Amino acid sequence: MSTNDTNNAFYTLSATSLQGKEIPMEQYQGKVVLVVNTASQCSFTPQYEGLEALYKKYQDKGLVILGFPCNQFGNQEPGGKKEIEEGCLLNYGVSFPMFDKVDVNGKDAHPVFRYLKSELGGLLGSWVKWNFTKFLVGPDGKPYKRFAPITKPEKLAPEIEKLLARAK
Template sequence: MGLYDYSVTTITGEEKSLKDYQGNVLLIVNTASKCGFTPQFEGLQALHEEFSDAGLTILGFPCNQFANQDPGTDEEIAQFCEKNYGVSFPMFRKVDVKGENAHPLFQYLTKETKGMLTNQIKWNFTKFLIGRNGEILDRFAPQTKPEKLKASIEEALKNT
């Protein structure tokens, strides 16, 4: 199975195939509303505004697996992201990103990429950069700020 074989559910409950994003560069991020890294929403939104017309799509997946840092409902999370950070990139229903109940997309992403000590996602705001062809190009640690991804994103956008 490849990336485009997966379906996800938007934060408003709509089923969406990742095939819909084929041809775009994707940045897939597991997010949280009450985390020390939550201000990264601002940087992610800035990347969205700068590069979406060039073909970048950021996909945010709230997760409550790390210190209960996203306990709200999908509706509360959506309102928080929009009100506090002006998030206008696609957000999806809250998912598990590790363990036996991990969403199949995150099982795939972690199986296909190497983390520092383990392949499992260790915290909120782990980022996966996906090329236009669905290939995983890179994985970035939670502490890597979105603005540090610009060169990698620009390179991915150049490659068709």
């Protein structure tokens, strides 16, 4: 694989939206992408507000946030599509794309997370430690930085701005 292939591997992936539509990551080419594993009954769930604020602030400049509900940590996302969609919308006004519930660790880990973890290992190796782990992908499709669940979304703004400046 050439360096260019590695940089663009993100764009070869796809995921199923909460509405059941297959979404190719290549549609986000040239954008700064923030991938987050989410949960509606987690102590970090209020981060949806901060994520939505980031999305509203930078969406027109080229940021997209992709939320992937995950039930692998403490059964904190037990609901189905309808409950997830209603919870995100009603409780937090989420307007960024949300995807089907996925696994982020183990043999059934979604390919998006397998790829991001292989490129950006964390403190526990490549494993995702908890809900609201955040992966920032540059406008070239190259995984840029990983953020811990405790990192509040607003703390990502300087890194997002740096990558948005590169996208121009």
